[in-house]
Amino acid sequence: MIEILSRTLLSSVQDLGRDGYLRIGVGTSGAMDRVALAAGNILLGNPENSASIEIQMFPFEVRFLEDIAFALTGADAAAELDGKPIPAWWTLQARKGAVLKLNPTKRGARCYLALAGGIDVPVVLGSRSTQFRGSFGGHCGRNLQRGDVLGSIRSGERGEFFDYLPAAGFGVEPPEFALPLGDTEAVAQGTRTFVRVLPAGEYDCYTEAALESFWNKDWMITTQSDRYGYRLEGEALATRQTLEQRSHGIVPGVIQVPPSGQPIIQLRDAQPSGGYPKIGTVVEADIWRLAQAKLCTQLRFVPTTYDEALSALDTVRDYLEKVRRLARLYRLAKR
Amino acid sequence: MAVFAPFGRARPARATLMKATHSMTTTLQSGQSPRISLLGTTALLFEPPGEMDIHTQRRVWWLSRQVETWPCTKEAVPGMSNLMLVFSDPPRNVDAVKADLLAIWNRAEELHFEGRIVELPVIYGGEYGPHIADVIAHTGLTLEEIVKIHTEPLYSVFALGSHPGYCYLGGMDPRIATPRRKVPVRGLPGGAVSIGGAQTGVSASEGPSGWNTIGHTDMVFFDPLRTPPALLAPGDMIRFRAERIIK
Numbered sequence: 001m002i003e004i005l006s007r008t009l010l011s012s013v014q015d016l017g018r019d020g021y022l023r024i025g026v027g028t029s030g031a032m033d034r035v036a037l038a039a040g041n042i043l044l045g046n047p048e049n050s051a052s053i054e055i056q057m058f059p060f061e062v063r064f065l066e067d068i069a070f071a072l073t074g075a076d077a078a079a080e081l082d083g084k085p086i087p088a089w090w091t092l093q094a095r096k097g098a099v100l101k102l103n104p105t106k107r108g109a110r111c112y113l114a115l116a117g118g119i120d121v122p123v124v125l126g127s128r129s130t131q132f133r134g135s136f137g138g139h140c141g142r143n144l145q146r147g148d149v150l151g152s153i154r155s156g157e158r159g160e161f162f163d164y165l166p167a168a169g170f171g172v173e174p175p176e177f178a179l180p181l182g183d184t185e186a187v188a189q190g191t192r193t194f195v196r197v198l199p200a201g202e203y204d205c206y207t208e209a210a211l212e213s214f215w216n217k218d219w220m221i222t223t224q225s226d227r228y229g230y231r232l233e234g235e236a237l238a239t240r241q242t243l244e245q246r247s248h249g250i251v252p253g254v255i256q257v258p259p260s261g262q263p264i265i266q267l268r269d270a271q272p273s274g275g276y277p278k279i280g281t282v283v284e285a286d287i288w289r290l291a292q293a294k295l296c297t298q299l300r301f302v303p304t305t306y307d308e309a310l311s312a313l314d315t316v317r318d319y320l321e322k323v324r325r326l327a328r329l330y331r332l333a334k335r
Numbered sequence: 336m337a338v339f340a341p342f343g344r345a346r347p348a349r350a351t352l353m354k355a356t357h358s359m360t361t362t363l364q365s366g367q368s369p370r371i372s373l374l375g376t377t378a379l380l381f382e383p384p385g386e387m388d389i390h391t392q393r394r395v396w397w398l399s400r401q402v403e404t405w406p407c408t409k410e411a412v413p414g415m416s417n418l419m420l421v422f423s424d425p426p427r428n429v430d431a432v433k434a435d436l437l438a439i440w441n442r443a444e445e446l447h448f449e450g451r452i453v454e455l456p457v458i459y460g461g462e463y464g465p466h467i468a469d470v471i472a473h474t475g476l477t478l479e480e481i482v483k484i485h486t487e488p489l490y491s492v493f494a495l496g497s498h499p500g501y502c503y504l505g506g507m508d509p510r511i512a513t514p515r516r517k518v519p520v521r522g523l524p525g526g527a528v529s530i531g532g533a534q535t536g537v538s539a540s541e542g543p544s545g546w547n548t549i550g551h552t553d554m555v556f557f558d559p560l561r562t563p564p565a566l567l568a569p570g571d572m573i574r575f576r577a578e579r580i581i582k
């Protein structure tokens with residue numbers, strides 16, 4: 001069990017999301033960075049879809065109320081366990097009473113705290129993710145607050161993996177280094193993020209100037225960006241004629257352009273339907289990159305093809321397979 | 336179970352001659368054949384030509400029933416005279432899926448649901464209908480006329496979307512059509528009855544909306560712990576009943 005000590009807002013329980021209820025208006029929710037969530041669970045020997053805490057605002061503090069192994073993935077939050085630094089993308093065992101502190105991030109925007117066994121909250125409509133619009137799922141259908149106590153599914157017993165963990169813990173190479181894309185220096189500094197985009201339904205309706213700006217100009221992630229979507233700022237995108245769309249299904253990653261011409265990328269809490277014209281879609285393989293892009297940094301769209309986007313998914317899958325092999329190695333080494 | 340849908344796809348053996356023929360968007364057509372476009376590698380959107388009416392919608396429902404059993408389908412999601420197919424695994428050959436969709440649409444029938452009729456008691460106007468003045472101003476009708484026109488038809492639930500339990504309705508009288516608001520209202524309460532363009536609807540939970548709110552109902556449209564969670568389903572019918580009109 002852990003207790004939330006922070007007053008900071010915007011942390012919630014998430015898993016890989018809620019599938020199969022779009023047709024009754026329920027969006028997917030789930031971790032903004034699914035790669036980080038899955039990797040944290042793999043490091044602990046949890047099922048990949050186990051629920052973890054997504055932390056979006058720092059500093060953030062929790063106290064461990066029992067001996068339990070945990071993993072930190074996602075943003076590098078210069079974490080400290082009772083004042084001792086912990087590397088990013090690391091798993092470690094905590095003793096009862098220890099305090100974990102996450103500091104303002106050096107790199108990345110969202111951190112994932114996984115517990116051995118996974119966070120124990122009820123499964124609602126097939127998922128433990130928080131559904132904010134419907135106020136259900138996660139911990140009481142809301143963001144975490146100071147004083148909240150969360151258990152893990154293995155709470156009260158030492159998780160199998162706990163005993164295998166070396167005293168100093170172990171970690172993996174973060175995907176921003178393992179799966180580079182675009183200008184590596186800008187990415188390393190966190191000033192610019194590159195994501196691959198497939199053209200969507202109304203792509204052909206934009207003017208040549210608009211398409212030129214779309215692909216070749218920076219797009220700033222404004223402060224009006226959250227788990228629902230990123231509102232971008234750049235050269236307004238104009239269509240050749242006025243478009244009228246009937247309400248239709250949309251998915252995370254879809255880039256809508258409202259009449260202002262400033263695009264909005266729909267993300268994990270996006271509603272499952274919309275009516276604005278769509279210029280493109282950030283491919284699923286790169287949504288984790290978006291999730292780790294900080295507010296007020298720049299975004300660049302990189303044109304891709306469907307086949308390339310499938311290969312990119314394979315690359316992510318291969319990365320997670322490497323994490324899986326590494327975790328297995330540690331488990332065997334201790335046996 | 337190792338469920339990790341987007342990345343967990345089993346990798347098929349790569350064909351030595353991989354054809355790079357996927358056109359990423361289907362060119363805008365003159366309204367004769369359906370438009371099919373990709374939503375990344377996550378889904379595709381099928382938009383048939385024709386009016387946004389109950390006949391097109393019944394064919395969309397029929398198509399949805401067919402498509403939901405395909406191996407590549409995670410979920411088939413009807414919209415307003417269109418259908419989104421969410422992939423379980425992104426298909427290697429997406430052109431084949433597009434071709435299958437076109438072929439099957441050509442023999443689509445109208446699927447009739449045995450829908451229920453649900454009556455919604457509504458308080459119109461006053462604090463419950465903060466934008467009714469805008470509807471009056473736009474239509475030139477009186478409050479009583481608007482309520483009479485709004486309560487007359489039997490509305491069909493075409494699809495659910497937007498937020499949990501929200502229904503897209505067909506059948507509003509165009510005389511009370513009113514453009515969406517320039518600035519969306521934040522924190523509109525659940526149960527708000529509103530008009531947006533040529534459509535009407537009832538919000539199922541608190542959230543932002545660009546539509547004009549004319550009334551309120553106490554009906555609960557969604558409960559995640561109920562089976563089924565949504566009160567209404569496509570094919571159901573709604574009738575609004577004026578419980579009270581506040582001037």
